[in-house]
Each structure stands twice: as C-alpha cells, then as structure tokens.
Amino acid sequence: MNAIEAIMTRRSTRSYKPDSVEREKLEQIIEAGRYAPSGGNNQSNHFIVVQNKEVLQKLAKLAEEAFAKMEVTENTYSSLKSSILQSKKGGYVFYYHAPVLIIVANQKDYGNNIADCNVAIENMMIAANSLDLGSCYINQLHWLNEDENILPYLQELGLKDNERVYASMIVGYPKSADGKPQRTALKRKGNEVTYI
Ligand SMILES: Cc1cc2nc3c(=O)[nH]c(=O)nc-3n(C[C@H](O)[C@H](O)[C@H](O)COP(=O)(O)O)c2cc1C
Incomplete structure (x- = not known):
C-alpha cells in the first residue's frame, strides 16, 4: 500500500481482538510518529505506549470516575457529553478494549504542543493502516489533563512534571470478518477547498 492509499483508506476502528500487536509493527508505528515534523524541529513529543492490561483498566476506571463527576450543559461538546453520560451509567471504557494505547505528551508551556502531538498521531494512524492494523484517535486523556487522580497516575x-497529554490513539487488530480494518471512506461533507 502506498502512502496515498494508506491515507485515503484509513478509518477509525472501535472494536478490537484482544491479540497484542507484534513488537516490530508497534515499533514501526511509533517511529512513524517520531519522524513527524515538529515546530522549530523541537522534537519534544513524549510517546507513552501502554500495553499492560492492568494499567489500561486503571486508566479507564479513573477516566470513568472523573467523567461521572461532570455535569452536562447545553454547551457541552457532543463527544464529551457522550463520555460523561456513559460514565454516569457505568462500564465506560474510553479505549474500546484495544490492546495498545499510545499517549502523546509534550511540554505544557510550548506553543506547538497540540500541533506536534497531532501530526505524530496522524503519521501513526496511517502507518497502522498500512500494516493492516486498526486505530482510532482518543481524546479523553487530553480532556482530563488536570484531573486530580489521572495526572498523578500518568x-x-x-x-x-512539565508535560501534559495533547493527543492519544489506540491500535490493534480489528474484530472484523477478515481481521482487517474497515477501509471504505466516509463521504466528505465539509472540508472546503479554495484554489487560487
Ligand atoms: C481531534 C479528534 C478527536 C477525536 N476523538 C475521538 C474519541 O475520543 N473517540 C473516538 O472514538 N473517536 C475520536 N475521533 C475519531 C473521529 O470520530 C473520526 O475520525 C470521525 O468520525 C471520522 O471517521 P473516520 O476516522 O473513520 O474517517 C477523533 C478524531 C479527531 C480528529
């Protein structure tokens, strides 16, 4: 699969087999993230790769507890609202039981922290697709950056101390009939283009 194909066929995967991702493939994905561009060539992203099931479960429990304490208002962003409501109900697992969660952190006082983390995430999602692995962007830890229980655990x-999470993603083998990611692109409904 060439780069354009890998970009055009990347989709979010939210259902995973429990199988772990081979070390070699995981390292290729992480390297794709490390080779992303960075503002001023800062290279200050910090990749925290979580495969340990107990750690993943503890993060899910802490996130659920944090969201369950929040209130929904009419201005609450729809995805955050969904996390809050699912957490209040119980059994909310923000990482969809994927075998790997890749957390990308950066310095909290660096102006390109969000951009640098996110270009790395996109590189890694495209790399995952090219390796027949599913992936999905995960925003919950970024929302919970200053949470009194999650921050010390991270x-x-x-x-x-000077780092915070600006993006994260999950990766693993999709729970699909052929074991491959669903690759049909969603129809574009926005993303206007103006050529001059
Ligand atoms: C900034 C950003 C945050 C996102 N956060 C989440 C998330 O927390 N959980 C999730 O399931 N998907 C998340 N997504 C994935 C989007 O829902 C998804 O990309 C979108 O619905 C289009 O679907 P596709 O990726 O299959 O093309 C996020 C995507 C982006 C770019």
Whole structure:
C-alpha cells in the first residue's frame, strides 16, 4: 500500500481482538510518529505506549470516575457529553478494549504542543493502516489533563512534571470478518477547498 492509499483508506476502528500487536509493527508505528515534523524541529513529543492490561483498566476506571463527576450543559461538546453520560451509567471504557494505547505528551508551556502531538498521531494512524492494523484517535486523556487522580497516575507512568497529554490513539487488530480494518471512506461533507 502506498502512502496515498494508506491515507485515503484509513478509518477509525472501535472494536478490537484482544491479540497484542507484534513488537516490530508497534515499533514501526511509533517511529512513524517520531519522524513527524515538529515546530522549530523541537522534537519534544513524549510517546507513552501502554500495553499492560492492568494499567489500561486503571486508566479507564479513573477516566470513568472523573467523567461521572461532570455535569452536562447545553454547551457541552457532543463527544464529551457522550463520555460523561456513559460514565454516569457505568462500564465506560474510553479505549474500546484495544490492546495498545499510545499517549502523546509534550511540554505544557510550548506553543506547538497540540500541533506536534497531532501530526505524530496522524503519521501513526496511517502507518497502522498500512500494516493492516486498526486505530482510532482518543481524546479523553487530553480532556482530563488536570484531573486530580489521572495526572498523578500518568506521572507514575513516566509523564514529566512539565508535560501534559495533547493527543492519544489506540491500535490493534480489528474484530472484523477478515481481521482487517474497515477501509471504505466516509463521504466528505465539509472540508472546503479554495484554489487560487
Ligand atoms: C481531534 C479528534 C478527536 C477525536 N476523538 C475521538 C474519541 O475520543 N473517540 C473516538 O472514538 N473517536 C475520536 N475521533 C475519531 C473521529 O470520530 C473520526 O475520525 C470521525 O468520525 C471520522 O471517521 P473516520 O476516522 O473513520 O474517517 C477523533 C478524531 C479527531 C480528529
């Protein structure tokens, strides 16, 4: 699969087999993230790759507890609202039981932190697709950056004091009939283009 094909056929996967991702493939994905461009060639992204099931479950539990305490208002962003409502109901697992969660952090006082993390995420999602792996962008940890329980737990996992999470994603083998990602592109309904 060439780069254009990998971009055009990437879709979000939200149902995974429990199988772990081979180390070689995971390293290729992470390297694709590390080779993304960065503002001023800063290269200050910090990739925290979580495969440990207990750690994943603890993150899901802490996130659920944090969202369950939040209230929904008429201005609440729809995806955040969904996380809050599912957490209040119970059994909310923000990482969809994927075998790998890749958290991308950067320095909180660096102006390109969000951009640098997100170009890396896109590189990694495209790389995952080219390797027949499914992936999905995951926003919940970014929303919970200052949570009193999640921040110290992420710091235990290696997040530095001056870092915060600006993006994360999951990766794994899709739970599909052929084991491959669903690759039919959604029809574009926006993303206007103006050629001059
Ligand atoms: C900034 C951003 C945040 C997103 N957050 C989440 C998320 O937290 N959970 C999720 O399931 N999908 C998330 N997505 C995936 C989008 O829902 C998805 O890309 C969109 O619906 C289009 O579907 P496609 O990726 O299959 O083309 C996010 C995507 C982006 C770019």
